[in-house]
Amino acid sequence: MPDTATESGTRNVKRLASMLLELDDLLIACMRCGFCLSTCPVYGATMREGDVTRGKIALLENLAKHMISDAQSVNDKLNRCLLCGSCQAICPSGVKIMDIFLRARAIVTGYLGLSPLKKLLFRGVLARPKLFNSLLGLSSALQGLFIKKTGGMETYCAPLLQSFIGNRHFPPLAKKPFHSRAPSLNIPAEAGKPGVAFFPGCVSDNIFPAVAEASLKVLQKHGVGVFMPSGLSCCGIPALASGDRPDYDRMLRNNLKCLRGASFQYLLTPCGTCTATIREFWPMLADDYSPAEKEQIRELHEKCMDISAFVIDVLKVELPAASNGGPVVTYHDSCHLKKSLGVAAQPRSILKSLPGFSFAEMPEADRCCGSGGSFTLRHYDLSTDIGQRKRDNIVSVKANIVAAGCPACMMQMMDALSRNNDKIKVRHVMELYADTL
Amino acid sequence: MAVTPALITEFRNIVGKENVLTEEADRQTYAYDAAVLTPVVPALVLVPVTQEALGKTVKLAYDSGLPITVRGSGTNLSGASIPEPGDGVVILTNRLDKILEINEQDLYAVVEPGVVTARFAAAVAARGLFYPPDPGSQSVSTLGGNVALNAGGLRGLKYGVTKDYVMGMEIFDYRGELVKTGSRTVKCVTGYNMAALMSCSEGTLGVFSRLILKLVPPPKASRAMLAEYDDINKASETVAGIIAAHIVPCTLEFLDNNTIKYVEADTKAGLPVQAAAVLLIEVDGGHERMVEEDAAKVVEVCKKCGCTDVRMAKNAEEKLKIWEARRNALPALARARPTTVLEDATVPRSRIPEMVAAVNRIARKYRLEVGTFGHAGDGNLHPTFLCDRRDKEEFRRVEAAVDEIFDVALGLQGTLSGEHGIGMAKAKWMEKETNRATIEFSKNLRRALDPKMLFNAGKKFL
Ligand SMILES: Cc1cc2nc3c(=O)[nH]c(=O)nc-3n(C[C@H](O)[C@H](O)[C@H](O)COP(=O)(O)OP(=O)(O)OC[C@H]3O[C@@H](n4cnc5c(N)ncnc54)[C@H](O)[C@@H]3O)c2cc1C
Ligand code: SF4
Numbered sequence: 001m002p003d004t005a006t007e008s009g010t011r012n013v014k015r016l017a018s019m020l021l022e023l024d025d026l027l028i029a030c031m032r033c034g035f036c037l038s039t040c041p042v043y044g045a046t047m048r049e050g051d052v053t054r055g056k057i058a059l060l061e062n063l064a065k066h067m068i069s070d071a072q073s074v075n076d077k078l079n080r081c082l083l084c085g086s087c088q089a090i091c092p093s094g095v096k097i098m099d100i101f102l103r104a105r106a107i108v109t110g111y112l113g114l115s116p117l118k119k120l121l122f123r124g125v126l127a128r129p130k131l132f133n134s135l136l137g138l139s140s141a142l143q144g145l146f147i148k149k150t151g152g153m154e155t156y157c158a159p160l161l162q163s164f165i166g167n168r169h170f171p172p173l174a175k176k177p178f179h180s181r182a183p184s185l186n187i188p189a190e191a192g193k194p195g196v197a198f199f200p201g202c203v204s205d206n207i208f209p210a211v212a213e214a215s216l217k218v219l220q221k222h223g224v225g226v227f228m229p230s231g232l233s234c235c236g237i238p239a240l241a242s243g244d245r246p247d248y249d250r251m252l253r254n255n256l257k258c259l260r261g262a263s264f265q266y267l268l269t270p271c272g273t274c275t276a277t278i279r280e281f282w283p284m285l286a287d288d289y290s291p292a293e294k295e296q297i298r299e300l301h302e303k304c305m306d307i308s309a310f311v312i313d314v315l316k317v318e319l320p321a322a323s324n325g326g327p328v329v330t331y332h333d334s335c336h337l338k339k340s341l342g343v344a345a346q347p348r349s350i351l352k353s354l355p356g357f358s359f360a361e362m363p364e365a366d367r368c369c370g371s372g373g374s375f376t377l378r379h380y381d382l383s384t385d386i387g388q389r390k391r392d393n394i395v396s397v398k399a400n401i402v403a404a405g406c407p408a409c410m411m412q413m414m415d416a417l418s419r420n421n422d423k424i425k426v427r428h429v430m431e432l433y434a435d436t437l
Numbered sequence: 438m439a440v441t442p443a444l445i446t447e448f449r450n451i452v453g454k455e456n457v458l459t460e461e462a463d464r465q466t467y468a469y470d471a472a473v474l475t476p477v478v479p480a481l482v483l484v485p486v487t488q489e490a491l492g493k494t495v496k497l498a499y500d501s502g503l504p505i506t507v508r509g510s511g512t513n514l515s516g517a518s519i520p521e522p523g524d525g526v527v528i529l530t531n532r533l534d535k536i537l538e539i540n541e542q543d544l545y546a547v548v549e550p551g552v553v554t555a556r557f558a559a560a561v562a563a564r565g566l567f568y569p570p571d572p573g574s575q576s577v578s579t580l581g582g583n584v585a586l587n588a589g590g591l592r593g594l595k596y597g598v599t600k601d602y603v604m605g606m607e608i609f610d611y612r613g614e615l616v617k618t619g620s621r622t623v624k625c626v627t628g629y630n631m632a633a634l635m636s637c638s639e640g641t642l643g644v645f646s647r648l649i650l651k652l653v654p655p656p657k658a659s660r661a662m663l664a665e666y667d668d669i670n671k672a673s674e675t676v677a678g679i680i681a682a683h684i685v686p687c688t689l690e691f692l693d694n695n696t697i698k699y700v701e702a703d704t705k706a707g708l709p710v711q712a713a714a715v716l717l718i719e720v721d722g723g724h725e726r727m728v729e730e731d732a733a734k735v736v737e738v739c740k741k742c743g744c745t746d747v748r749m750a751k752n753a754e755e756k757l758k759i760w761e762a763r764r765n766a767l768p769a770l771a772r773a774r775p776t777t778v779l780e781d782a783t784v785p786r787s788r789i790p791e792m793v794a795a796v797n798r799i800a801r802k803y804r805l806e807v808g809t810f811g812h813a814g815d816g817n818l819h820p821t822f823l824c825d826r827r828d829k830e831e832f833r834r835v836e837a838a839v840d841e842i843f844d845v846a847l848g849l850q851g852t853l854s855g856e857h858g859i860g861m862a863k864a865k866w867m868e869k870e871t872n873r874a875t876i877e878f879s880k881n882l883r884r885a886l887d888p889k890m891l892f893n894a895g896k897k898f899l
């Protein structure tokens with residue numbers, strides 16, 4: 001770790017405090033009602049006030065008012081958060097919590113300096129999609145050498161990586177990532193059908209290419225035109241969550257460049273997290289962008305849409321009547337889909353219409369599963385505890401398949417199910433739907 | 438006594454190392470509750486996870502002379518769980534969260550104090566029974582906190598408040614000894630009725646470790662209505678008329694014109710912004726027919742008393758819609774300005790129009806924004822002042838206005854607080870509502886149960 005506040009002396013603490021004071025208008029809106037305690041997955045696992053929004057906001061206020069000198073410990077608390085947005089969705093006072101957390105992370109992290117590991121990941125790799133892809137390609141070829149198969153599922157436990165990521169049952173990297181099969185696309189729309197841009201997202205691209213392929217199949221079966229430029233980078237959320245504004249900005253600008261000038265009516269992703277990032281976070285943090293960039297961000301905000309919402313709300317696909325009997329499918333509401341974007345009914349209508357399956361609603365379907373990018377890496381035990389509650393809910397309805405609309409949630413649920421040796425499949429809503437076409 | 442490293446080690450031996458919070462950042466997150474008051478950072482936060490550890494923690498803290506503040510979820514609005522200055526410690530009971538028994542035959546449940554109210558209500562409902570107290574904070578508040586503040590809720594008029602559901606409890610006294618009171622039976626006359634004394638004790642008499650709570654069968658049918666008025670007196674006459682017709686609605690809520698305007702500005706739900714007041718009424722009961730008859734009578738009373746419009750929900754969806762205005766009252770007010778001072782003055786229900794008029798007069802006098810909503814059936818109003826606590830001058834005006842509201846409420850033979858508690862916020866007013874002898878009597882009682890005055894000393898009585 002680089003220098004901490006205490007070592008750098010009071011001058012730096014003051015600078016940090018003045019940046020934090022800029023957050024004041026956002027922080028003051030919190031009325032300390034404590035309602036966020038009821039939905040926060042991290043609080044649910046630890047029951048500690050420092051892990052929930054109300055506590056984090058109190059600490060940020062104190063940091064800004066010089067009432068606490070230990071910026072590092074506030075930073076540690078801030079990072080114990082999945083950025084799932086559950087708290088913001090129920091906050092009666094309308095506190096702009098995600099805005100607060102992302103800005104605060106950027107300020108505090110910028111101040112403390114990124115850890116060497118993060119620097120490697122973000123500065124060097126994610127921001128340069130070509131390098132990212134070839135590195136992942138390399139590790140995908142290598143991983144068979146030191147990753148051994150466990151459990152009944154297609155997930156692997158990596159003893160060598162264990163010290164870094166705990167005892168995680170994660171799916172292996174795809175042998176052939178989606179982008180190597182489809183580096184770019186330009187499929188014209190059938191008459192009267194809309195044209196869309198497709199943003200696969202990192203996790204679909206590298207870990208679940210089948211999700212991206214199923215999405216394309218759905219779009220093509222419905223005659224939708226699909227444009228996908230080459231060279232898209234990550235949506236930027238991992239960098240943002242780490243408080244790494246410079247790399248976040250680089251990735252966003254690269255994506256803007258790739259999409260500039262193309263004509264499409266919608267920007268679709270099969271990933272709740274990417275959709276929420278593009279729709280919510282891009283515009284929220286666009287203060288420093290040029291007018292032209294701001295305008296493009298605004299357009300993308302309006303065009304960006306979850307793919308299952310697109311199928312139901314735009315294509316208005318006529319689905320067969322609900323069927324009964326057959327394997328049980330249940331659905332997990334990804335926080336970003338339901339709480340940020342209000343997408344909850346559409347995936348359910350698709351699932352309820354699947355021929356040969358029966359749908360069962362699980363308890364607490366919209367409770368966060370505990371997946372949160374680097375949160376999972378850093379706070380693996382906590383993430384596992386949160387995942388276990390989700391797993392118990394899935395099992396309670398005797399599901400054979402759990403569906404979701406976000407590949408990051410899919411990874412987390414695979415991990416939770418696999419460590420319990422449950423033979424329950426995890427699939428994307430689009431995969432299940434594509435199978436019926 | 439100060440908190441020494443040796444003492445910290447002793448606490449760790451009792452509750453486990455990870456359950457003694459000593460770091461500044463951790464302690465600062467237990468310095469406040471939902472009241473708009475100055476935070477006080479505790480010297481330690483102790484988190485017992487077993488009954489036994491709870492008793493030992495209380496004993497060691499007490500023997501060491503540390504001021505003790507028990508905390509559930511810290512959602513109270515009176516500062517009752519803000520720690521005491523000068524080495525005050527927090528004993529957190531939110532991890533004691535087991536539902537130990539739900540007895541369907543004998544209609545009671547035994548719980549630990551940290552169980553969250555809504556989780557308990559859901560568990561009881563899953564067994565076909567009903568736990569009625571429903572404070573607005575039920576999704577977070579703990580049952581221990583509910584009992585210690587005798588929490589009310591929307592259903593108070595018909596079903597009563599938390600104290601009406603406390604059959605018995607176990608309490609750790611200042612020596613860390615387990616005291617038992619009440620029983621699992623409907624009737625019980627052994628000993629003092631200490632459970633009643635403990636309801637509303639605000640953490641000043643002892644620490645609850647187990648609660649025996651009464652359950653009832655759920656209502657089988659309900660009807661919800663919304664009535665609009667161009668004159669608040671007519672709304673008040675309606676309330677009196679409903680009671681006079683021998684109907685006790687399970688909820689009888691009220692929003693004043695200001696609140697309606699704030700909700701409409703926030704939600705654009707099409708509320709009548711011209712209305713002086715709206716009443717939200719729900720009747721329930723054991724028979725569909727009876728409930729329907731009651732609902733029809735209520736509509737009649739509303740009309741007779743001169744409402745400008747009254748609507749009954751035809752189905753569950755419409756019922757939800759009717760209640761949306763009430764659910765949005767606090768959020769709409771809270772979103773309008775940074776700081777929300779939620780008051781709790783309560784008057785006999787017939788004096789509501791006078792009280793609302795006084796609130797609006799006082800707000801004008803101090804140039805403040807206010808909205809009043811609340812429980813019309815029991816006279817429990819929530820005048821809510823909107824301000825920005827960073828603006829010292831404005832906040833002083835709010836404090837002056839709140840003081841004046843208490844004066845008016847007492848003048849109308851009301852009370853300082855219907856459900857939010859006295860805590861630190863209103864302790865100085867206690868003598869005005871009662872008299873010196875009452876304060877002395879209460880303090881004597883307290884000294885007998887807390888000889889060193891270490892249990893939440895700055896709360897309730899000064
Ligand atoms: C938005 C909002 C709406 C609200 N609506 C209502 C409402 O409708 N009706 C209502 O009555 N209140 C309401 N409240 C106030 C508050 O939620 C209740 O008073 C609730 O009972 C507090 O529970 P808690 O677990 O948060 O207790 P805390 O705030 O943690 O503590 C409250 C008191 O209980 C004591 N205490 C807690 N646990 C124990 C224990 N085990 N043994 C002894 N003492 C203990 C504490 O020392 C303190 O004095 C509302 C609050 C908010 C923020
Ligand atoms: S729910 Fe919102 S207002 Fe309430 S404590 Fe949490 S952040 Fe603050």
Ligand code: SF4
Nearest residue numbers: 040081082084085087
């Ligand atoms: S974003 Fe999610 S994890 Fe973070 S504080 Fe809010 S509810 Fe908790």
